[in-house]
Amino acid sequence: MIRILLADDEHLIRGAIAALLGLEEDLEVVAQAATGAEALSLARALRPDVAVLDLQLPDLDGVAVATTLHAELPSCRTMIVTSHGLPGHLKRALTGGVRGFLAKTVSAEVLATVVRTVHAGGRYVDPQLAAEAISAGDSPLTTREADVLALAGDGAPVEEIARRAALSPGTVRNYLSSAVGKTGAANRHEAARIARSRGWI
Amino acid sequence: MIRILLADDEHLIRGAIAALLGLEEDLEVVAQAATGAEALSLARALRPDVAVLDLQLPDLDGVAVATTLHAELPSCRTMIVTSHGLPGHLKRALTGGVRGFLAKTVSAEVLATVVRTVHAGGRYVDPQLAAEAISAGDSPLTTREADVLALAGDGAPVEEIARRAALSPGTVRNYLSSAVGKTGAANRHEAARIARSRGWI
């Protein structure tokens, strides 16, 4: 019997997936969490075999939870299930020790199969997400460029970005200009959108 | 027995919710659709009692499907289930004849209860979403302002907005300026974010 921890902030979804997994002979959902912190404390207490984590959780995100679990409880395999698969997340997840990564568009049978695969020590990555990640490639942005672009993301003026990043306004503009060039965008707002869609920020 | 049509683009979620609803004695999921168009054609063919629609579908959105169903099949009650509840959607949904509106954070029992309520001719709106909708209030934007702001949303320069809206660049700037004032934003990008978060665009 494979003991599963399930984390998802949407009660309906969490309950529904738990019900589906519970139908399988060899799977048992032993805990359900609505937040990242809750998932961690439940995992420490119950030591499940596999943790199935939603990418978006109210506090920590799924990858952060997985990374912590990987360090603290190596015996607990982790996998991520997500609605919106951004290439950057996949990369972060894999380096964080996640063994399974799939979209919520898959069927329940696939989910169950992947749980078994991961439990047995295997890996599984949704082929479509993998393809997107590969085609998106590595981020061409330097650390600072990514920082500044992230701060520019919500439409703040240069002055405020400069204050929040503890930089001079001129420097901020230089980084933004560079980032705009690298993303092929027409302005920083479009650049921020592109970078976000690629998971670079 | 209440016959249900279920529409959600995420296979895993759709299947899971169907399984949960199927556990209820008096509920039966007679059809599942992944797109709005599919939902419409299935509804026409099977004439379900209640249509449970996700707000985000690949083609038409849930509200559009509900509006069409309300006109074509008045006997089929509609309800919306959603992850991201924006006030504007709720308003659009209610004027489109939707009788139930709830977030995916509710439990399965609530969902089942609401299905029964809606089937019996009642209405149900998630209290939290309702509160948000009321506090967000009506859109202060005129039609054109909303149009232009929507086009500005993805960071396009004024020139392009003007072309896409078939307006003069000066007029576009006037509308944007007005919209920025009404939203209390510092620039159009922030204004677009605010308007989107309120469901005004």
Add this chain to the structure above:
DNA sequence: CCTGGGGCCTGACATTTGTCACCGACCGGG
């Protein structure tokens, strides 16, 4: 050692933007 690249900054310049005043056309209600 010294050279190159990244981080950080300045200054100058053209372009884009936000803001304001003001104009004309149309439509609906008092």
Add this chain to the structure above:
DNA sequence: CCCGGTCGGTGACAAATGTCAGGCCCCAGG
């Protein structure tokens, strides 16, 4: 009929932004 509101537009000006050249530190690698 006139008034107010929305739509569409022009012109002008100030502010923000994008772009470029260049300068200063620091550190790693040849």
